Amino acid sequence: MTQATAPSEITPLVLKMSPAIEMTDDQFFEFCQLNRNLRIERTAKGELIIMPPTGSETGNRNFDLIVQLGIWTRQDGTGIGFDSSAGFTLPNGATKSSDAAWIKLKRWENIPPEQRAKFAPICPDFVVELRSPSDRLQPLKDKLQEYIDNGASLGWLIDRKNREVYIYRPQQKVECLDNPSTLSGDPLLPGFVLDLSTIW
Numbered sequence: 001m002t003q004a005t006a007p008s009e010i011t012p013l014v015l016k017m018s019p020a021i022e023m024t025d026d027q028f029f030e031f032c033q034l035n036r037n038l039r040i041e042r043t044a045k046g047e048l049i050i051m052p053p054t055g056s057e058t059g060n061r062n063f064d065l066i067v068q069l070g071i072w073t074r075q076d077g078t079g080i081g082f083d084s085s086a087g088f089t090l091p092n093g094a095t096k097s098s099d100a101a102w103i104k105l106k107r108w109e110n111i112p113p114e115q116r117a118k119f120a121p122i123c124p125d126f127v128v129e130l131r132s133p134s135d136r137l138q139p140l141k142d143k144l145q146e147y148i149d150n151g152a153s154l155g156w157l158i159d160r161k162n163r164e165v166y167i168y169r170p171q172q173k174v175e176c177l178d179n180p181s182t183l184s185g186d187p188l189l190p191g192f193v194l195d196l197s198t199i200w
Helices: 025-034 056-076 105-109 137-149
Strands: 013-015 039-042 048-051 079-082 100-104 126-131 154-159 164-168 175-178 182-184 193-195
Touching: 025 039, 056 079, 056 100, 056 126, 056 193, 079 105, 100 105, 126 137, 137 154, 137 164
Parallel strands: 126 154
Antiparallel strands: 013 048, 039 048, 079 100, 100 126, 154 164, 164 175, 182 193
């Protein structure tokens, strides 16, 4: 009988682009539509990041996370939520997608409909990244900090591997919680409490 081994950490594929062939926002959107089976992001320098698909178990945990956020979002009514397939163009030019995101309704409504249909030029107010067993931790930490640097008010990095949560806020030191049972979104998301029992 063989023992199951934990998946090794996987480094996403990074494609460096020369300025001569760097894609416009519209071209990048079309490129992603032609490669829907790939998870693709773009750095502020124009590099393309191609990530492997999430494992089934992590996808299940992320589904539960989105359900909890979605129920609260519908009841609260002050913003809208997004799943992991939504991409956003940040102020620094990067195009990123998080495992879950939330944006204040008034900010979203200020974006023209034709821009909302693509990778909307906005940084979410709240983002969540759920670390899968194969994800390297530091790139996820860098990604959360990039969101904060570009205007996000709150970010959660949920590290299932070590049962830790990193909480990111503007102009504050990153807070690390060891094996918490819940996470509170107050004051940005008043009354939203994420139950981690089905996510760990």
